[in-house]
Amino acid sequence: xxxxxxxxxxxxxxxxxxxxxxxxxxxxxxxxxxxxxxxxxxxxxxxxxxxxxxxxxxxxxxxxxxxxxxxxxxxxxxxxxxxxxxxxxxxxxxxxxxxxxxxxxxxxxxxxxxxxxxxx
Amino acid sequence: xxxxxxxxxxxxxxxxxxxxxxxxxxxxxxxxxxxxxxxxxxxxxxxxxxxxxxxxxxxxxxxxxxxxxxxxxxxxxxxxxxxxxxxxxxxxxxxxxxxxxxxxxxxxxxxxxxxxxxxxxxxx
Numbered sequence: 001x002x003x004x005x006x007x008x009x010x011x012x013x014x015x016x017x018x019x020x021x022x023x024x025x026x027x028x029x030x031x032x033x034x035x036x037x038x039x040x041x042x043x044x045x046x047x048x049x050x051x052x053x054x055x056x057x058x059x060x061x062x063x064x065x066x067x068x069x070x071x072x073x074x075x076x077x078x079x080x081x082x083x084x085x086x087x088x089x090x091x092x093x094x095x096x097x098x099x100x101x102x103x104x105x106x107x108x109x110x111x112x113x114x115x116x117x118x119x120x
Numbered sequence: 121x122x123x124x125x126x127x128x129x130x131x132x133x134x135x136x137x138x139x140x141x142x143x144x145x146x147x148x149x150x151x152x153x154x155x156x157x158x159x160x161x162x163x164x165x166x167x168x169x170x171x172x173x174x175x176x177x178x179x180x181x182x183x184x185x186x187x188x189x190x191x192x193x194x195x196x197x198x199x200x201x202x203x204x205x206x207x208x209x210x211x212x213x214x215x216x217x218x219x220x221x222x223x224x225x226x227x228x229x230x231x232x233x234x235x236x237x238x239x240x241x242x243x244x
Contacts, residue, residue: 020211023204030201045174052168072154079151104157111165 015074022067029064058112065108069101138225146203149196156193191240198239199232 036057040047051057076097084090136144166177180186206224209215215224 020208023208027201027205045171048174049168068157072150072157075147075150076154079147100158104161107161107165111161111168114168 019071019074022071025067026064026071029060029067032060052112061112062109066105069105073097073101137222138229139221142203142206142225142228145199146207149200149203152196153193153200156196159189160193187244190243191236194239194243195232195236198235199228202228202232 036051040051052061077094080090080093080097084093163177163181166173166180168174181190206215206228209224210221215221
């Protein structure tokens, strides 16, 4: 028996699984949204707004967007890992990506629940 | 003695089998979709805030250049979606053989372009 050292940062399997779980969540949402968008008779502001006030729209969209941001982080990080050789530059790009995705997450919740007096 | 065989992995020079093409396009469309997130959030925000911003939203998305961007986005999303479904199938050991892998790669390319034409016609 050869005693083998396990190497690596141990997040490979977890990220592999997360990438697939988030993909399935997004795929289901995509098909659901497609059905909703194709069934809208006419698109004026009040119909559009009232559609987005449905709890199912709000919660499923936030779930979709959070899945998207997690999925994008893993994918973009893998691209940087493959092509950016300089550790300092790679780290900088990681930080920018994480900051952008966190900003998008906060912004998404703001858009969907509305912070300008119309929260509900 | 050094091996004199030419060996390079220049993506622009090697002849890519179709599954490799689908794979690299999956990556490129993923990166493009990531870069388009802020534009889409901004458009969603405009469409929901007030009737005035909704009108501005409609005005922006009816510009021909913006429609081209949206058609490009739809193709990128569809390709990433279809190639992703193919990936999940491969994970479940469906379509792992060479012939099947090539056939499903062609199917991903064809389905994403075909559906882009359908949805592109709907939004134009």
